[in-house]
Amino acid sequence: MNLTRDKHNQPRCELLAPAGSLEKLRTVIHYGADAVYLGGREFSLRAHATNFSEDDLRQAVDFAHSRQVRVFVTVNIFAHNRDLVRLPAYLGRLAEIGVDGLIISDPGVLRLAKEVAPALSIHLSTQANVTNVASAIFWQEQGVSRLNLARELTLAEIREIREALAAKIEVFVHGALCISYSGRCLLSLYLTGRDANLGNCAHPCRYDYRLQEEKRPGQFFPVEEDGRGTYIFNSKDLCLIKRLPELVAAGVDSIKIEGRMKGIYYAGGIVRIYRAALDHVYRCLEDAPGAPLIIPPVFMEEIAKLGTRGYTENFFDGAPREDDMCYTGAVVDQTYVPAGIVLEAGSRPLVEVRNRIRPGERLEYMAEGVNNVPFAVLAVTTPDGRPLPQANSGSKVLLATSPEIPWQAYGLLRRIRTGAGGNGAGNE
Ligand code: SF4
Missing domain, CATH: 3.20.20.70 (Aldolase class I)
Incomplete structure (x- = not known):
């Protein structure tokens, strides 16, 4: 096309x-x-x-x-x-x-x-x-x-x-x-000294705001009905x-x-x-x-x-x-997390690791379109062929996989997330 x-x-x-x-x-x-x-x-x-x-x-x-x-x-x-x-x-x-x-x-x-x-x-x-x-x-x-x-x-x-x-x-x-007109906002400068209009926003619109009466310092009242407070600008x-x-x-x-x-x-x-x-x-x-x-x-x-x-x-x-609006500040978890990025394609791709990779685990390759290709990691080795029990974040390793996949440089690998938490989208 x-x-x-x-x-x-x-x-x-x-x-x-x-x-x-x-x-x-x-x-x-x-x-x-x-x-x-x-x-x-x-x-x-x-x-x-x-x-x-x-x-x-x-x-x-x-x-x-x-x-x-x-x-x-x-x-x-x-x-x-x-x-x-x-x-x-x-x-x-x-x-x-x-x-x-x-x-x-x-x-x-x-x-x-x-x-x-x-x-x-x-x-x-x-x-x-x-x-x-x-x-x-x-x-x-x-x-x-x-x-x-x-x-x-x-x-x-x-x-x-x-x-x-x-x-x-x-x-x-x-x-x-932004809660303001596309970043024309003084909230960050006012609350944190960091000017959004110079590219330095601290994203205070995502903060959890509460009400305080001046004669009762330290007592914080929810601004809304939610007991966790209210993310009024989020x-x-x-x-x-x-x-x-x-x-x-x-x-x-x-x-x-x-x-x-x-x-x-x-x-x-x-x-x-x-x-x-x-x-x-x-x-x-x-x-x-x-x-x-x-x-x-x-x-x-x-x-x-x-x-x-x-x-x-x-x-x-x-x-x-x-x-x-997102009044609870809640973030929907990622259901997958990144595992690595292909630096060089080949039958054994050279991968830069983003989250520990071990032989025996199952990962997914994000191919073109919305095609996801699951695969098993058969072996992890250093670029000169030394077998590793695991590869840590930041290391560059070769992967042997089943099946072999038509890898492409800059393609991403990920795994299904286990446990809670996760990264929400940040700001622009
Ligand atoms: S992201 Fe920054 S600039 Fe945009 S509304 Fe929030 S505080 Fe203001």
């Missing part, structure tokens, strides 16, 4: 994936991203992501372009005057490295980018909060070639903006949500996978997945599922145009294996309601 054009040679909707590190970039590209977004060490939100040095950026662009994948770089801080001193040179270096576009939210940064790197396409960050047609046209007139719309829009509003614009539009379809995570047919029909140019700070298992796993779901949509449209189109339950079942705070479709059909 051609991933960039449909059978009428029209561009297909792009799958845009987060790449918080070189390793994550390789993983999400392996699992089918058409484009990735990432941040340099400066001027990017997500200060805690393992952001890219300029040397990393060159490697990222080389790797992505060798696989026909586009690289967009976030320069989406709300800049202060002091930031403007080094910004022009940085933008110039991004152009020289050959990135495919800049993701910007600040009009001043946009102006500088047009001066310094006029050949680079400019994408508007979701932090610019485009919620209406007039605003979208304004940004288009400023030279923006693609707009990531605010997450607070209904499908009908997305459709209206799409119809009014020549520029491309991008829509977030999956990941953590939204469930966005998931629009069931709505992909409508997004494609609306002419959305790119669907974007949140999560530069997530691990490779989550990022690779989610990208893999959305790749498969998007391909399913186009296959149905090509094979049976006009037929009712649904996303089979297997896609949601796969998503559930990756862990979540619960899912919401947010504003897609109108304002969110009470059950779109």
Whole structure:
């Protein structure tokens, strides 16, 4: 299947994936991203992501372009005057490295980018909060070639903006949500001194809040009826996978997945599922145009294996309601945990271990689509062939397996989780 054009040679909707590190970039590209977004060490939100040095950026662009994948770089801080001193040179270096576009939210940064790197396409960050047609046209007139719309829009509003614009539009379809307008939030700065608008959010919207009366210090009253307190600002995570047919029909140019700070298992796993779901949509449209189109339950079942705070479709059909929030702070456990990543394919793959692997246990290989291939580990050896009773996290080992599998570099191995706990989705 051609991933960039449909059978009428029209561009297909792009799958845009987060790449918080070189390793994550390789993983999400392996699992089918058409484009990735990432941040340099400066001027990017997500200060805690393992952001890219300029040397990393060159490697990222080389790797992505060798696989026909586009690289967009976030320069989406709300800049202060002091930031403007080094910004022009940085933008110039991004152009020289050959990135495919800049993701910007600040009009001043946009102006500088047009001066310094006029050949680079400019994408508007979701932090610019485009919620209406007039605003979208304004940004288009400023030279923006693609707009990531605010997450607070209904499908009908997305459709209206799409119809009014020549520029491309991008829509977030999956990941953590801010309780504020897409990160334009002072909560973290106020409570922890860490500024969300400079990429340093401490995620206090996930904290457990209680009420304290000033004359009774140390006595904490629940804000809600739940005895555990109330996570009053804690939204469930966005998931629009069931709505992909409508997004494609609306002419959305790119669907974007949140999560530069997530691990490779989550990022690779989610990208893999959305790749498969998007391909399913186009296959149905090509094979049976006009037929009712649904996303089979297997896609949601796969998503559930990756862990979540619960899912919401947010504003897609109108304002969110009470059950779109996660008032208990509860996290749905991952039912699987990562075990390793294939570094080199072969009859005995070279694997970097993420969770101890032992001979005799059963694991699962996350192949393309939603194909999971169970296998038994027959032997674990060092790269020079010395047998090991177990391989610990971080080690690189060869695996003998039954059956042998057509491994691919950057594919992930996982095991069924035993016991409770688990990682929920973090924030963008
Ligand atoms: S994650 Fe929470 S605290 Fe951080 S910017 Fe978003 S709403 Fe604010």
